[in-house]
Amino acid sequence: MSATLTPQRLPSTFNRLAWSNLAAQSAEQVALAAAPIVAVLLLGVGEGQTGLLQTALTLPFILFAIPAGLLADRISRRWLMAGAEALRAIALLAILALIASNGLTLPLLAFCGFVAVCGTVVYSVAAPALVPSLVSPDLLPAANARIELARTVAFASGPALGGVLVGWVGAAPAFGFAAVLSIVAVVLLSGIYEPARVPAPRRHPLQDIKEGAGFVWHHPLLRPVFITQFIFNTASFLVLAVFVPYAVRHLGLSATGVGTTLAMYGVGMVAGALSATRVMRRLPFGVVIALGPVIGFIAAGVLALTAFIASAPLAGFGFFLLGAGPILWVISTTTLRQSVTPPRLLGRVSAINIMSYGARPLGAALGAVIGGFYGAEACLYLAVAIFGAQALVILLSPAVTLARQPDMVGDGLLAKAA
Numbered sequence: 001m002s003a004t005l006t007p008q009r010l011p012s013t014f015n016r017l018a019w020s021n022l023a024a025q026s027a028e029q030v031a032l033a034a035a036p037i038v039a040v041l042l043l044g045v046g047e048g049q050t051g052l053l054q055t056a057l058t059l060p061f062i063l064f065a066i067p068a069g070l071l072a073d074r075i076s077r078r079w080l081m082a083g084a085e086a087l088r089a090i091a092l093l094a095i096l097a098l099i100a101s102n103g104l105t106l107p108l109l110a111f112c113g114f115v116a117v118c119g120t121v122v123y124s125v126a127a128p129a130l131v132p133s134l135v136s137p138d139l140l141p142a143a144n145a146r147i148e149l150a151r152t153v154a155f156a157s158g159p160a161l162g163g164v165l166v167g168w169v170g171a172a173p174a175f176g177f178a179a180v181l182s183i184v185a186v187v188l189l190s191g192i193y194e195p196a197r198v199p200a201p202r203r204h205p206l207q208d209i210k211e212g213a214g215f216v217w218h219h220p221l222l223r224p225v226f227i228t229q230f231i232f233n234t235a236s237f238l239v240l241a242v243f244v245p246y247a248v249r250h251l252g253l254s255a256t257g258v259g260t261t262l263a264m265y266g267v268g269m270v271a272g273a274l275s276a277t278r279v280m281r282r283l284p285f286g287v288v289i290a291l292g293p294v295i296g297f298i299a300a301g302v303l304a305l306t307a308f309i310a311s312a313p314l315a316g317f318g319f320f321l322l323g324a325g326p327i328l329w330v331i332s333t334t335t336l337r338q339s340v341t342p343p344r345l346l347g348r349v350s351a352i353n354i355m356s357y358g359a360r361p362l363g364a365a366l367g368a369v370i371g372g373f374y375g376a377e378a379c380l381y382l383a384v385a386i387f388g389a390q391a392l393v394i395l396l397s398p399a400v401t402l403a404r405q406p407d408m409v410g411d412g413l414l415a416k417a418a
Contacts, residue, residue: 010143013193014134018146020188021127024085025154027181028120031092032057034165034174035113042099043106056110060117061357068125069351070208073344077130081123082189088119089182092175099172119182125354129346132338133195137408140338141280144331149273152327156266197343212348221340221406222349224397225333226356228293231390232326233359234366235296239303239322239383241367243315246376251310264316268323276331285332286402292329293391295321300387304380336399339406 010018039053071080091112098104098112127147135143165174216222247253247261280288299321306315341349371379394400 010139010146011135014131014143014146016188016192017127017130017134018143018150020081020085020185020192021147022150022154023181023185023188024088024120024123025151026157027085027088027092027178027185028117029154029157030165030181031088031113031116031175031178034178035109038099038104038174039106039109042104043109053106053110053113056114057117058361060114060121061354064118064121065125065351065354065357066209066348067205068122069212069348069354070205071122072126072129072347072350073208073212074347076194077126077133077347078189078192078194081126081130082186084119084122084126085182085185085189086119088116089179089186091116091119092179092182096172096175096179099175121354125347125351128334128338128350128353130194132343132346132408133197134192137339137405140335141331141405142277144334144338145273145276145280148276148327148331148334149270152266152269152273152323156263156270208348212345213352215341215345216349216352219340221336221397221399221402224393224399225289225336226353228390228394228397229329229333229353229356230359231386231393232293232296232329233356234363235300235383235386235390236322236326237359237361237363238367238370238379238386239300239363241364242371242376242379243303245371246380247312247315250376251306251312251315253312257312261312261316261319265319265323268320268325269327270323271320272324272327273331276328279328280332284403285336285405286400288328288332289336289402290391290394290400292326292332293387293394295325295328297384297387297391299325300380300384304377304384307377307380335405336402339408342409 035057036053068080068084095104095109095112098108128144131143131147132140165177216226243262244258247258251257253261279291283291299318302318302321303315306318337349337353338346366382367379370382
């Protein structure tokens, strides 16, 4: 049986993973922030070329999530993460060397950035699969909250830190600092004890992919979670695609005002991550799962309200909600996946979850088309409808009826079902 949430200390081996995660996520955010700044200031590229650079930095999530999941289920997850983070460090050091030798070009920056983000994808897929082997089932929510807190702190502070580093000390030290953070993450990972797993049977990769995808799609709890997350990503990036010009034109915000308003998203994420363990201790598990999509719908309504009440604080409150609620969703649904997924499938199931990020370009494209023809206000109204759809999907699912965290399943259950 899965125990109720009680305040307990997380084991030291998990704490090493948590610190490694903070270092890895910070390295990613600093480098992602520094790359376009360097492209513009050092290489003198324009908007179209920076768009191509951003494409190169997002493609690995679509191309390599599934292969990363296959590897995470076949080999040591700890060493896979360490190798991926070392790869990112090498790519960042290569950018550093190219800058120092005046040999950096946009294609080389895009290639090195692409390689670095491949490391990010592998780490992001393998980490949730590793956590259940490091903590007891009753500590999974607290462990996932700690992981998400590190991610949100990096998300909120990394871009600003990357910009400050480039502005104060130059491009090379910024990438050097990110590389050092990646190396720290590798060192921390090397000290983690990972329990041995039964070796996975050697089969054709397509069979393994089909098994993982089939498990998610046919599972009564995981299927609606994936659909909800896909729709949420579409709606959130629809909003982000049009908000900056909307804020300047309709809300009359300066660059500082826009930055401050968007920063409330990160503040909400941190607040949600800090409160997650207490919320999950006091509310039924299914209610916590429902909170994220419902709060996302409310946030979209608040942002759409600014079309009638042009208020920067109101927009900031909308972004705060958009950050706080979905973090509770991430923590609770990650715990759900870890609980109901057989250990040997965790890597592939985690990879399929990462694939829901593929909805982000769809949301941005919707913003470009709808915003271009009908204006940003129409995009905000459409976002309310899409956020409403994702809330409806989860509210109609059996996931919201869960009174507590499900019991952990083993590989034996999958073998019996097969």
